[in-house]
Amino acid sequence: MSNSTTVDGKADLSGPASSPQSSDYSKKHKPSSAFNSRDEYLEHELQIMSPRRWRPNLPFRDYRFEWEDTIPAMAGTIGKVVMVGAIAATFAGPLGLGDGFVLENVRYELILVAFFIVLFSGFILPTANLAGTHGPLIPLIPIVVAAGGHPMAFGLLIGVFGFLLAVSKGGSLLARLTSKGVCGGLLLYLGFIGTTSQVKKLFAWAEGIDMAHIAFIVIACTIVLYALLEHWKKRWLAVPLSCLLGGGMAFLLGAPFEFNTAPGFPNMSPSYWWGENTGWMLGLPTFESFVVVLPFAVLAVAMWSPDFLGHQVFQKISYPSKTEKVQMNIDDTMVSASARQMVGSVMGGANFTSSWGTYIVPAAIAKRPIPAGALLTALFCVIAGIWGYPMDLAIWEPVLCVALIVGVFIPLLEAGMEMTREGKTTQSAAIVVFSSALVNPAFGWSLTMLLDNLGLIGCKERSAELSSMSRWIVPGIMFGVLTTVMALVGLLPGLPAILPGF
Template identity: 80%
Template structure:
């Protein structure tokens, strides 16, 4: 990990710094840029690029003028595309299973969503909001989807409400406020939990796949070799190459050991008409939502948006750990990310896509490791998504377990574990971290984050000096309101273990 991890201990405002703060020399990026040959190492060059960038909000940020493309940008773009295919496929599959749709719906909607995602990536993260992370997929919502469908929820109504509530939170800067109220112990514990659970789930998934083809030894060999490769890349300070090399290693080893694989998804273009997707006898086969549809999905939408803050916070902190000092201006802006995710969600749902947005973790984590800002890799991600959607064959490779599992482990979950350990190694952070993990196991990460944030800010656990310096609003009012809202919504939809869903009783 970078020695600059001290920056994570500072709670900073999410409002963009002024021109005089970000660029005291008043020089443009082009004037301050130097070729990589002028530096002693590649790391020095990349860090210099981060310090001289001066992103502009709601104004064009152009390649060459405001930032440059580097080889390192291809790695997070590749990881993001793999993650996107997988996560949107998981959501589309869950909906298709719950609604009784045919398998062809899944593939066509995933291709459609890749094109929709590419368009909004270019508009926001590539040009107008270069500190907004890409609008990815809300993975924690996947287990909730069958509950939404069983309650009579409509996918368009669900998506539109998420977009509307998210935009309200972004405009009021509620997301950054909640992030600033979260101590390093709470955030570190959350990262540890997500990293461990994610790693364990992918290893389990790889073993299940290997067992299904009668070659369980393949999973062990792939994982063992991936560990050795990751350790060597760490030793050589080339960890940003972990995703492509691990995917290549995992896929090659599995195929060489006899694992079956073939390309099945032929090139093509999905149906681009919203009327097709929201027809009564085509696409979703649901027609347009009614007022009742919005009422049914309201508590689920509240829960989805409430779960954004801990997700966004973890991604922002990962940049703070890996970026050098004096690069705050290129850090992911939580409120801008919520804005772009909300707008993308609104239009994506109207167009007929199955995706529910959140901060794109499979992009921002590798980008932070590679010490690259958001915009250049974002444009490459958009390009890769379009290629995958139209070509088709890369989608087969991306969802093949030996490629998929190792990509998520080395690209997302192991780095999250490392970041969590880094954040909890100093000060009185272990108590808060332990409570986050404990309460997350009890219910889910959103519950664990909100409960521990309340206990930590009250001074019952963690650093007592930090608690004493907080205002009454920050110490107990805001954390209490957040915890009550989240717990209440979870009780409504049946996410509290052993407690029947209240909303089903009302129906």
């Protein structure tokens, strides 16, 4: 599988493209009126961009804003509020911290993430996806807290390990070693599990207010809307229209809703967040704090590769040809995520970082590059954090659930089915789903990658072309490390933890 790690900005070093006043993009740009359709214009924009890696990328010189950029920005902001809230609440609950702490920390994270979005994805690393929230890590957080894990120690180790993986280009290496069958199966699993979980969550909310019929009506109407948008080739409008439909219909049917979060600004002092009697009320971490969270940090970073790979592949499927330069760079995304994680943890944020799926998936569908929508996402995050009221709307179940379903999980299902449609991919895809259901996606991905590269399943011709390093050494090491870490902390079903205290 090819990847975008060859994007190194060298094209900018020769000719007029290196001039600070012009670029290949600004010379090749044409107004949308010069094209027969909006799709042709957007595809041309992707094909003429020349991102400048580790050098300034400026609006209108290197990319433009289009109204389609507002869609992934809106979806990404909704996803950020929801996911950071879930992370903060999961960590705060066992520590005895209330909703006020969670709300304040979410606001804090929205301000922090806006700075890193502008610096990296909008300015110096335009092919680095936004540093989002590590959703698959949420089920592990109660175990981390129960073991005595300190959130700063946990975040710092994730950032350090992620940076080491990025500078060694381990992320792109693992992407190259993952076949279409393995990646497609992973997308199918994540898409199906995510869709069903959101449907169950919406029904649980509706039953809790004795209006179970609202969930059925909202989902049924969302299905019809999504089908119509697909028919009209306007699927990138699915998130805002589905949010409007879900929220509006639920409210009209009598579901209770009110705005509670007033405008405000969070405390920006790290000393407040890491005080012994303020913020987390934990003080600074000790050496023992880092030892406790070490295996979980290894596992968290190991789970980055399949997550990042899925997002990159979705771009490859959605973008037209000759757009490799603007596709997400896995190693650069890891650099951005690692920097954001380390600084955010020191500052006192509750977020644990990964590639921002609720942004990149809608952006790929809308055929938009990363930078312009990234800047709008930063703006929306600041507005949501300070204004407060949009946070109430974003976490209301009829809005939240349908946004995640149509904006992330259904597209993942579609991409997975697209990748497993041709060739000898179905065996590998089935094993990924099977083994992921047994343990988790990280285990399923690493095991199936090993079996696939060995030639035991999938395309035998592909396996025969691989070197020993690619066939079994690297996949074997990855599977061995992941399985060992899971065994140490008790994540293998039916087997007790090897380390005491877990």
